[in-house]
Amino acid sequence: MAEVYAIGDIHGHYQHMLRLLRRAHLIGADNNWTGADSTLVFVGDYVDRGPDGFAVVDFVMRLEQQATAAGGQIVALLGNHDALIVAADRFGSLPVRGQRLTFIQDWRSVGGVEADREQLTAEHYTWLAQRPALALVGERLFIHADALFYAEYGTSIEMVNRHIAALLAGNDSRAWTRL
Numbered sequence: 001m002a003e004v005y006a007i008g009d010i011h012g013h014y015q016h017m018l019r020l021l022r023r024a025h026l027i028g029a030d031n032n033w034t035g036a037d038s039t040l041v042f043v044g045d046y047v048d049r050g051p052d053g054f055a056v057v058d059f060v061m062r063l064e065q066q067a068t069a070a071g072g073q074i075v076a077l078l079g080n081h082d083a084l085i086v087a088a089d090r091f092g093s094l095p096v097r098g099q100r101l102t103f104i105q106d107w108r109s110v111g112g113v114e115a116d117r118e119q120l121t122a123e124h125y126t127w128l129a130q131r132p133a134l135a136l137v138g139e140r141l142f143i144h145a146d147a148l149f150y151a152e153y154g155t156s157i158e159m160v161n162r163h164i165a166a167l168l169a170g171n172d173s174r175a176w177t178r179l
């Protein structure tokens with residue numbers, strides 16, 4: 001099996017991510033895929049807190065295509081900040097169930113960066129909302145958080161991913177709050 005790499009919680013720190021990927025020889029000086037048949041797993045939280053959230057998202061979206069064309073693989077999982085920015089955009093000023101905050105206020109309270117929300121396009125929204133929550137690469141399970149709540153969504157990787165994808169495609173703000 002080819003090499004497997006993982007990186008998580010980039011939080012908009014685009015330049016730092018690039019340095020790490022260059023050091024691992026997964027991208028070249030031109031920021032294009034050089035990882036051959038390697039697998040690179042992003043475990044979520046592309047946006048918020050840092051200066052360039054959507055530079056990170058755009059890069060990962062582009063790198064997915066390059067890696068696949070070279071025989072490699074990018075696995076990009078959903079992080080809580082990724083779900084939060086999508087929820088803030090989708091539900092805006094609706095109150096988060098059980099809180100006094102709206103979805104936007106909740107997102108801001110955990111480090112949401114307004115510049116990220118302003119750059120959120122329909123393509124970004126769709127890409128983020130379609131990220132799987134869990135992935136099995138070889139014999140390794142990758143998840144964003146070491147939390148038991150995933151079990152509430154199913155008893156298999158496929159079931160959890162299907163359930164969360166359906167939730168993210170829907171308009172049930174209570175279900176989004178629970179997630």
